[in-house]
Amino acid sequence: MARVQYTDWTVPVAQVGSHAGQQMPLDRVFPAPSGIGDDIVGVTEGADVHVNGQFDSIVDGLIFTGTFTAPVHAVCSRCDTPLDDDWSEQVTAFFPYEEEQSESKGGKGRKQDEDVEIIAGEDEAENVYPLMDNGSFADLEALIRDTFVDALPLQPLCRPDCRGLCPQCGIDLNEYPDHHHETTDIRFAGLEALKARLEAAEGSADGE
Secondary structure, eight states, X not given: OOOOOOOTTEEEOTTGGGSTTOEEEEEEEEEOOSOSBOSSEEOOTTOEEEEEEEEEEETTEEEEEEEEEEEEEEBOTTTOOBOOEEEEEEXXXXXXXXXXXXXXXXOTTOOOHHHHHHHHHHHXXXXXXXXXXXXXXXXXXXXXXXXXXXXXXXXXXXXXXOOOBOTTTOOBTTTOTTOOOOOOOGGGHHHHHHHHHHHHHHHHHHHO
């Protein structure tokens, strides 16, 4: 049995878990845990994460449904434009009781198809997190981290058709779409040099 360790993300749920069919609303601000993203896109450790949802008690555990909202820092991967904004993610997670606790609440021979379907769906989604201290506490740290790590884009964009920066001078091509540089194909660089020498020689000859 997992022993409870009180953290900033520990939520007491013993009351809602006493009988199946109970509900407990949750509307709190938690600090963002470490490990969500990086310097390009992520949630700064300790930033406020607003959790708004509820725990529902079923025979085998607790179902949490709600919304997580956090300030996400991001930079466009093409033009380096800051994209800091609040992100909201819908969350559904299953907090199962330990097996012996579940049996004491529902009986070994129970048949509750609806609950079984919900639990199976949560197992498939892998959004399953253990309860602690005989089902008395839930800890949201891992759930918050996993939710935003999975949601953050690998290459954030300010817009889908972002033109990025000029590779030669770094100017923003979204603001200056007609910007360009005259370039010479390096395959013909030798010919261009020869042409310049010939023109210079002809100029010298004409001057004499």
